[in-house]
Amino acid sequence: MSDSDVRPAGAPIIELQSVSFAFGDADENAPRALDDVSLTVRQGDFVGVIGPSGAGKSTLASVMSGAIPHHFSGQLFGATLVDGKDTCDVTLTDISRLVGSVLQDIDTQMVASVVEDEMLFGLENFGVPHDQIEARVAETLETVGISDLREREIATLSGGQKQKVAIAAILALRPRVLVLDEPTAALDPASSRLVFDTLRHINESQGVTVIVIEQKVALLSEYCNRIAVLDHGHLAIEGTPHEVFARGDELRRIGVDSPRVARISNSLAQKGLVEPGDPCLNVPEAEALISGLVSPFLPDDLSHSGAVGEKSTAVTGSAAAPDSAAAADAAPASGRVAPEKSPRVPARPKADGAKPVVTFRDVTFAYPGGVASVRNLALTVYPGELVGIVGQNGAGKTTLTKLLNGLLKPSKGEVCVAGLDTREVTTSKIAAHCATLFQNPDRQLCRDTVLDEVAFGLELQGVPAEEARSRARAVAERFGLPLDEAPFSLSRGQRQMVALASVVVIEPDVIVLDEPTSGLDYRECMTVMQTVGEMAEKGCAVIMVCHDMEVVSDFAERIVVMANGEILDRGDARALFADADLMRRASVAPPQVIELSGVLAREVSSRFAGISEVSDIVDVTEEMVRRG
Incomplete structure (x- = not known):
């Protein structure tokens, strides 16, 4: 296999011929991680792989990369x-x-402490001649757009920068195929797009074949020329993005998301308003489709943004005025699936005399070296609220959560949790009132069985062992978790569920969620968020850092928008998501439906203003066409 042995563009580069695989010494009748998969990837393809947890996606990546059969043992057929x-x-x-x-876990792939050393490691181990190494390093860093990071310590890089370093280190070896396992799971929308832009660049400019496992279906639909859908080890669907996402009902049964705009066009087709066929995959396509449907039925003077005389249709997704808690915070502005009707936690007005459970008063924190990480944070959260914290990587969101749970102490200002000043009490005392679900569940799992893990937090609080295990059993069973299994034997999504169960069982006053849906499939995501919603309904304040704007839009009452260590604005989630200037300043991509409703309200009819639900876009469109 020499670098010069190159097949013509478009020729098969990877072929799976009836491949089946079962890990370890599993019985031949046991479920297989892959089961009779046949798939051809051609030179120059950009292939996306999607499917629910346990579908076999990472196993497929291991087969394509040769880790199976050379690294993992098991029964391989085909x-x-x-x-x-x-x-x-x-x-x-x-x-x-x-x-x-x-x-998938980029930190486990890094072997050096400095970017340049990371690049050199692979080149030297693969025996690249020394007189070629410097040129390769410089060329690859420039290709990926990180030449300025060459001397940086990897520990100081953002998640998106680390992903680019990992990609660059592999590209320096000049592979013809690049296989990536959920490269953007922990990245904000802007960083995720930068990674995909990099992949597209190397795919188009160098002819590198790209195979990417990903949950963010909107990104896949935009960048990939083929998509493969796995289900219980089988290849369920394969085709172009339009072909795959036209089968929305089948995808939903499998447990896979579709872009929200695809769900809109598929729903319009089901209602007979458009011919079945290729769905919309982005906002411009959806705007053109709906504009073409409704414009003929509008009077000329009401067919665009000047339609102020139209009576606005009341819809569930209409942006509401900020609730009382948001008003209290008022300050100057500075791939998942969800049900067709989002199960948003309803805004609950504060009872007279209700006290906030979380308060930030002019909080500033600087890491060693005097660099201010967050500045002048002001925030009030009341019992029963679900507040989303959004912003790009490095905006200060995680620092805010560490100040909240007492892991960091403010250098200026005051943080109060359940009436406790975090500077005056121990972290363990704060933990009795404020529980945290970390982004990486592996950092908070330490017991031998799921039941022991879920009960551990209660035992630390002094709950008798029998009562702790009884309560833990009830919560674990509600999550469908195997009580006697070792947590680290479970999938990434299941480990996240174990970590969440260990938080839920404590019944804290405040729960802090750092990327709670990262790496989860549709069903797991819905289970997590519905459980979080139930906690809020019982009076627990929920503060959620999340890069999935669709999840935030579906579930959060209010959002706090951060950038460069400051809070830019706070208030009603739908209203702020519709503020295009604010979203640009925060490098946040608004949810597709909210972006689409804004475009339609400006260009077609004001009746689309303020909508945030797939079903409401469809209903308003249908009503306008039927009545027209």
Whole structure:
């Protein structure tokens, strides 16, 4: 497998021929991680792989990269050809010269402390001649757009920057195929797009074949030319993005999301308003479709943004005035699936005399070195509220949560949680009132079984062991978790559910969620968020840092928008998401439906203003067409 042995563009580069695989010494009748999968990836393809947790996506990546059969043991059937050669007949080193991999947990892939050393590691280990190394490093860093990071310590980089370093280190080896396992799971929308822009650039400019496992279906629909859908180890659907997302009902049964605009166009087709066919995959396509449907039925003087004389249709998704808690905070402005009707936690007005459970008063914190990480934070949260914290990586969101749970102490100002000043009490005392679900569940799992893990927090609070296990059993069973399994034997999504169950069982006054839906499939995401909603209904204040704006829009009453260590604005989620200037300043991509409703309100009819639900866009469109 030499670099010069290159097949013509468009020729098969990876072929799976009836591949099945079961890990370990599983019985031949046991469920297989992959089951009779046949798939062809051609040179120059940009392929997206989606599917629910446990569908076999990471196993598929391991098969394509040669980790199966050379690294993981198990029962393998069928054949996997990389550039025409069976992976069983060549070494993993030979395969790695053609197929580079970027793992799901990027930190486990880094072997050096400085970016340049990370680049050199692979080149030296693969025996690249020394007189070629400097040119390769410089060229690859420039290709990925991170030449300025060459001397940086990796620990100081953002998540998006780390992903680019990992991609660059692999590209320096000049593979012909790049396989990435959920590369944007922990990234904000802007950083996620930057990673995909990088992948598109190397795909188009260098002809590198890209295979990316991802949950963000809107990104996949925009960048990929093919999409493969896995379900219980089977290849359920494969085709172009339009072909795949036209099968929305089937995807929903599997447990896979569709872009919100695709759900809109598919719903319009089901109602007979448009011909079945290719769905919309982005906001401009959806705007053009709906504009073409309703414009003929509008009077000329009401057909665009001047339609002020039209009576606005009341819809569930209409942006409401900020609730009382948001008003109290008022300050100057500075791939998941959801049900067709979002299960938003309803805004609950404060009872007379209700006291806030969380208060930030002019809070500033600086890390060692004098660099101010967050400045002048002011925030009030009341019992029963669900507040989303949004902003790009590095905006200060995680620092805010660490100030909230007492892991950091403000250098200026005051943080109060359940009446406790975090500077005056121990972190353990704060933890009795404020529970935290970390972004990486593996950092808070430490017991041998799921039941022990869920009960552990109660035991630390002094709850008798029998009562703790009884309460833990009830919560774990509600989440559908295997009580006697070791947490680290479970999938990434299941480990996240275990960590959440260990938080829920404590019944805290405040729960802090740092990317609670990262890496989860549709069903897991809905279970997590509905459970969080139930906690809010019982009076728990929920503060959620989340990069999935669709989830935030579906569930949060209010949002706090951050950038560069400051709060830019706070208030009603739908109203702020509709503020295009604010979203640009925060580098946040608004939810598709809210963006679409704003465009339609300006360009077609004011009756679309303030909508945030798929079903409401469809209902207003249908009403206008039927009445017209």
